[in-house]
Amino acid sequence: MAELMKINTEVTIAGVTFKNPVMTASGTFGSGMEYGEFVDLNKLGAVVTKGVANVPWPGNPTPRVTETYGGMLNAIGLQNPGIDVFIKRDLEFLKQYDTKVIVNVCGKSVEDYLDVVERLSDEAVDMLEINVSCPNVKEGAIAFGQKADALFDITSKIKKIAKQPVIMKLSPNVTDITEMAKAAEAAGADALSMINTITGMKIDIHRRTFALANKTGGMSGPAIKPVAVRMVYQAANAVKIPIIGMGGISNAEDAIEFLLAGASAVSIGAMNFINPYTTVETIQGIEDYMRQYQISDIKELIGAVK
Amino acid sequence: MAKRKETARVQEQTCIAPGIFDMWIETSLAQDAKPGQFINIYPDDKSTLLPRPISICEADSGQDRLRVVYRTVGKGTNEFSGYHAGKEISILGTLGNGFPVEKASGKTCFLMGGGIGIPPMLQLAKALHEQGDCEVIIIVGYRDANLFLDEELAKYGKVYIATEDGSVGSKGNVMNAIEENGLTADVIFACGPMPMLRAIKKFAEANDMEAYISLEERMACGVGACLGCVCKTTKKDHHSQVNNARICTDGPVFEAREVDI
Numbered sequence: 426m427a428e429l430m431k432i433n434t435e436v437t438i439a440g441v442t443f444k445n446p447v448m449t450a451s452g453t454f455g456s457g458m459e460y461g462e463f464v465d466l467n468k469l470g471a472v473v474t475k476g477v478a479n480v481p482w483p484g485n486p487t488p489r490v491t492e493t494y495g496g497m498l499n500a501i502g503l504q505n506p507g508i509d510v511f512i513k514r515d516l517e518f519l520k521q522y523d524t525k526v527i528v529n530v531c532g533k534s535v536e537d538y539l540d541v542v543e544r545l546s547d548e549a550v551d552m553l554e555i556n557v558s559c560p561n562v563k564e565g566a567i568a569f570g571q572k573a574d575a576l577f578d579i580t581s582k583i584k585k586i587a588k589q590p591v592i593m594k595l596s597p598n599v600t601d602i603t604e605m606a607k608a609a610e611a612a613g614a615d616a617l618s619m620i621n622t623i624t625g626m627k628i629d630i631h632r633r634t635f636a637l638a639n640k641t642g643g644m645s646g647p648a649i650k651p652v653a654v655r656m657v658y659q660a661a662n663a664v665k666i667p668i669i670g671m672g673g674i675s676n677a678e679d680a681i682e683f684l685l686a687g688a689s690a691v692s693i694g695a696m697n698f699i700n701p702y703t704t705v706e707t708i709q710g711i712e713d714y715m716r717q718y719q720i721s722d723i724k725e726l727i728g729a730v731k
Numbered sequence: 732m733a734k735r736k737e738t739a740r741v742q743e744q745t746c747i748a749p750g751i752f753d754m755w756i757e758t759s760l761a762q763d764a765k766p767g768q769f770i771n772i773y774p775d776d777k778s779t780l781l782p783r784p785i786s787i788c789e790a791d792s793g794q795d796r797l798r799v800v801y802r803t804v805g806k807g808t809n810e811f812s813g814y815h816a817g818k819e820i821s822i823l824g825t826l827g828n829g830f831p832v833e834k835a836s837g838k839t840c841f842l843m844g845g846g847i848g849i850p851p852m853l854q855l856a857k858a859l860h861e862q863g864d865c866e867v868i869i870i871v872g873y874r875d876a877n878l879f880l881d882e883e884l885a886k887y888g889k890v891y892i893a894t895e896d897g898s899v900g901s902k903g904n905v906m907n908a909i910e911e912n913g914l915t916a917d918v919i920f921a922c923g924p925m926p927m928l929r930a931i932k933k934f935a936e937a938n939d940m941e942a943y944i945s946l947e948e949r950m951a952c953g954v955g956a957c958l959g960c961v962c963k964t965t966k967k968d969h970h971s972q973v974n975n976a977r978i979c980t981d982g983p984v985f986e987a988r989e990v991d992i
Contacts, residue, residue, distance in 0.1 A: 453956065454956055455955065459952070459955045459980070463733075463734070481971070483975060484961070484975065487959075489949070489958070489960075489961070490949050490951045490957065490959035495778050497780065497951060501958050504958050504973065506971055506972035506973075510972050646780060647777075697952065697956065698781065698952040698956075699781065700736065
């Protein structure tokens, strides 16, 4: 049997090198504990944690999730245990693994975000992902991600104190994604991740009420993928900083589409709920694709479709 | 054994009451199954992506097969109801904590099931029967005379029936059956609709009894990651650091006093 062709799947974002471009999308993977029963976390490019705030948040009332055609809506409301327990428990857990750790940071005010960023400065965290795009909380989050000047402001304040490279996670619920991407870049963001969920609604016609207690929720899953690919392509052509692409990725084919559109890495989100092995299967599929098309370095794929 | 997703095979399926289906699945997950646990079944139709969490009705570990009895309520369960013997399906399990059978030792127990909450009571009744150190009184509630699993349950304890229309047994619900028959017990195990569980919680508190109730909620992952299926807890939950516990992993069975329902 012929020897397998040598391939390089490493990607580098803001000076951090990932063994492969496959990460987990915040909020779909906890801090890895639950899915560690199914997949070897050492194989992942990075674990991106569920959003964490400076204090515990109770989240929204139930029902918090509902199915939609080819996807789902969620309105969890960023329930999280707060930074103290997160550092002691979740980050301690992740230290056992040879993977990069990206912590998703959320807050109600700029001060809340700064508080979390500061608390993480001496911790074993490779990058910070700033959640300015959650559509399910009343204060903070998306309020900072839908206006270019607000996004610029919070990004520059975080960049002033952050010890780790900063990824700004963008919302698709905007008129022009390139405006947001440019504002984050101008404020010093090291990278972008997109897209967060698309705001949606579902009505239960039998009970004649909203399917979610929060009325609206964030849509994710395969049904949103074309929107995400389009936005990644637009942003990649508008800014120079790297992009982590996500939105409905189910397999290697989907992941490669995002890379070709200009993403330097990808995240698996809702599909973890449907197939807990999606991350590792995607990594394997990317390697198979590279061998099939004789691509020795994954960087050849990034932004290859102009 | 760890939780896992696998391809299983449908062995047989029958309709046992209007809209109620009884399916045996050949799977090694049967070996780990405890009463009160559930499995996720994934529809083939890719427009319905999320798994359907369905409680285990019976586990035959010697034969590597699990039984689920479910009601058709939407696209996913309608698809399942069309499966025939030999059909390959994707399932994930076994999920949830299950009923604490050890709490029954030396006691008289109520096993209470309402509607589609009845199926998990069969595996529990069987397990307690095998345990052999407690007395089991089974109280099941149905909408009407379309009963199911009642004869099988009778193998493991005396069965009392309530029907909403009064066509069989006590008229009303499981609480009416307790009252009408003057039943007493030390501990309750229950699964059923929320109004029934609320009534049981109140009854247990008034009579200073332990009650283990199985809750349900809309779920996505089933493994504790998405935080979709939380219930309110009376004390701060260790995992969430707020008064929320995850039904899929911390439950679905909770001691009634631990939850605010």
